[in-house]
Amino acid sequence: MAASIVINTLAKHEPPTPQQFAAAADMVARFAQSWNAPQAESLRELMHEDTQNLIPPMTAPADREGVVQYFRQVLERFPDMRLDIIRWAPTGDMVLIEWLATATVAGSPLSWTGIDRFRIRGNRMDQGQVYWDTRGVAERVAQLTQGQQGAAVS
Numbered sequence: 001m002a003a004s005i006v007i008n009t010l011a012k013h014e015p016p017t018p019q020q021f022a023a024a025a026d027m028v029a030r031f032a033q034s035w036n037a038p039q040a041e042s043l044r045e046l047m048h049e050d051t052q053n054l055i056p057p058m059t060a061p062a063d064r065e066g067v068v069q070y071f072r073q074v075l076e077r078f079p080d081m082r083l084d085i086i087r088w089a090p091t092g093d094m095v096l097i098e099w100l101a102t103a104t105v106a107g108s109p110l111s112w113t114g115i116d117r118f119r120i121r122g123n124r125m126d127q128g129q130v131y132w133d134t135r136g137v138a139e140r141v142a143q144l145t146q147g148q149q150g151a152a153v154s
Contacts, residue, residue: 024120
């Protein structure tokens with residue numbers, strides 16, 4: 001028997017007010033600018049100090065300094081990493097950003113897509129959740145890294 005998908009028709013859709021739309025557009029522009037030439041420190045300007053952001057593979061949300069530390073490690077591993085925004089949409093005080101990440105691993109290009117969802121308070125995020133295929137990215141990184149190690153041994 002095929003599984004059925006149930007859609008909660010009572011799920012709330014909250015269109016943004018004009019002010020919320022403007023705040024979301026500003027946040028998306030600053031997010032894009034920060035990821036054009038990313039530095040972990042510059043991401044701090046997007047978040048409130050008490051933000052709670054959950055980014056794979058974190059098991060618990062991190063505050064602003066935890067997020068900055070996380071991206072220091074990511075950018076150390078992928079120094080040329082960039083995010084390009086594919087599309088975005090606001091809903092109430094939340095914004096969804098679909099993006100394409102690119103980086104170089106072992107001399108080969110790597111790309112993957114993901115989504116950031118965060119709540120905006122004032123002009124910064126105070127809550128965020130990030131989604132991407134962590135297993136697929138990890139497997140691809142492993143393949144590229146093993147390929148480089150194999151070539152060095154040959």
